[in-house]
Amino acid sequence: MKKLGIVITDGVxxxxxxxxDFLSEATKEFDEIIVYSGLPESCYQNFNNSKLQIKELTVFNEGKITWAFRKWKEIGHLQKHKDFYGMNDNLVSGYPKGNTIRSLFIKSIYAFTKLLHTNSSILLAEKFQFLSFSRKKVTREYLEILKEDKPSHLFFTHQRPPYLAPFLYAAIQLKIPTSTFVFSWDNLASKGRMLGTFDYFLVWSKLMKEELLYFYPNVKSDEVKVVGTPQFEPYVLDKYKTTKENFITKFGLDPSKKIICYSCADVSIGPNDPIAIKAIAHAMRNKEIKEQTQLLVRTSPAEDDSRFRAILEEFPEIIWNVPKWVLTRENHQESWSQRIPSEEDIKDLRSLLENADLSVNMCSTMSLDFMLFDKPVINTVFGNLENGLYNDQRFLNYVHYKKVIDGNSVMIAKNSRELIEQINETFDNPEERTKERKAMIDLQIGQSLEGTSKRIAQVLSKL
Structure with a gap:
């Protein structure tokens, strides 16, 4: 019997x-599906299938010793690859400023790994990390679950969350083949180490495969499968399709005006969002934008809209789309991960992508979302080390985003004046970068959106 275990980590x-369509496609390839969920079981109330089971995992709370070995592993990985701007940026930003016991310990890891950060030393740290929780109650519980269920393959839908490490350890101990999906386009070249060592890897594109083989030299080429990403599949599924008329009515838009969509980051990297939003709003009021326009702001799914209340009061003409993501569990070590989207929000996002005339965002993955619909994109990066604003211009040096810039698929605005000029340029010639946008999609995603879930399910069935 072919039995697939799927580890759902978080809301994304x-x-x-x-x-x-992944679960329905997976049931065609496997006799039984078990979802091991890091989210509450209540999230799956509307999924009824005789082949499908949902099992909520007990949340693993990382102890101090485990944390110490994980920090060694992750910092060592960043030290090894600090020639990559994003890796070094995370390395520098993670260095403690204080002198608490915890801070001093982290500083000692920095000093140690600066001298020793070979691949074998990083794998040794991972070995000690896994040994440190091997006798924990939750690990024993995971072992019993997998012994009872006997999945023929265990698929992790995210490669990084450290609180899933004991579940991976349990699978390794029981010799259950494992695979993981590399979550996002920026993860390999700028983020920390994966949570552990998997047997197989599913990636977005040939580019991502090349990156994975570079950063993880123990991985063999035939262990990496290029499948595309289901992140964008809802944009070609009928169940998420709505009409332009519904979109216009729902958000109270004027069908005669152009739509500028500003997509916010979360507050940790998007503190300059209010500045860019106000720049557009002022320009609209002062008629500095040639076309008749309306501004729709979509906030980050990771937070509510509370930090924008002052803007809402000052510019009541701005239209807001606050993503309908529900917080399913509080007091989690990564609380943002416990937010899940509603079907309504996916429909809203797709409608926005289809009907907006221009995307403005701060180097977000939303740039790709809009490029899929051949919509022009302007990236705002107003801050640097000299002007006192949050330094978002540094993201232009991240490897994944340098490819976007070098590919000429977006425009870059470093201040309000440039932003308004570029908005006008874009409205004058919206098709100017169509070829470059398509090339960037082909590079970063690498597979057709149609049939993504089927492709992934079929690949998993052959592992």
Missing amino acids: GFRNFVMS
Whole structure:
């Protein structure tokens, strides 16, 4: 019997692998599906299938010793690859400023790994990390679950969350083949180490495969499968399609005016969002934008709209789309991961992508979303080390985004004046970068959106 275990880590994994066609396609390839969920079981109330089981995993709380070995592993990985700007940026930003016991310990890891950060030393740190929780109650519980279920393959829908390491350890101990999906386009060249060592890897594109083989030299080429990503599959599924008329009515838009969409980051990297939003709003009021326009702001799914209340009061003409993501569990070590999207929000996002005339964002993955619909994109990066604003211009040096810039698929605005000029240029010639946008999609995604879930399910069935 072919039995697939699927580890759903967080809200984005839920969106990618539950709200796409993946589960229905997987049931065609496997006799039984068990979803091991890092989200509450109540999230799956509307999924009834005789082949499908949902099992909520007990949350693993990382102890101090485990944390110490994980930090060694992750910092060592960043030290090894600090020639990459994003890796070094995370390395520098993670260096403690204080002198608490915890801070001093982290500083000692920095000093140690600066001298020793070979691949074998990083794998040794991972070995000690896994040994440190091997006798924990939750690990024993995971072992019993997998012994009872006997999945023929265990698929992790995200490669990084450290609180899933004991579940991976349990699978390794029981010799259950494992695979993981590389979550996002920036993860390999700028983020920390994966949570552990998997047997197989599913990636977006040939580019991502090349990156994975570079950063993880123990991985063999035939262990990496290029499948595309289900992140964008809802844009070609009929169940998420709505009409332009519904979109216009729902958000109170004027069908005669152009729509500028500003997509916010979360507050940790998007503190300059209010500045860019106000720049556009002022320009609209002062008629500095040639076309008749309206501004729709979509906030980050990771937070509510509370930090924008002052803007809402000052510019009541701005239209807001606050993503309808529900917080399913509080007091989690990564609380943002426990937010899941509603079907309504996916429909809203797709409608926005289809009907907006221009995307403005701060170097976000939303740039790709809009490029899929051949919409012009302007990236705002107003801050640097000299002007006192949050330094978002540094993101232009991240490897994944340098490819976007070098490919000429977006425009870059470093201040309000440039932003308004570029908005006008874009409205004058919206098709100017169509060829470059398509090339960037082909590079970063690498597979057709149609049939993504089927492709992934078929690949997993052959592993």
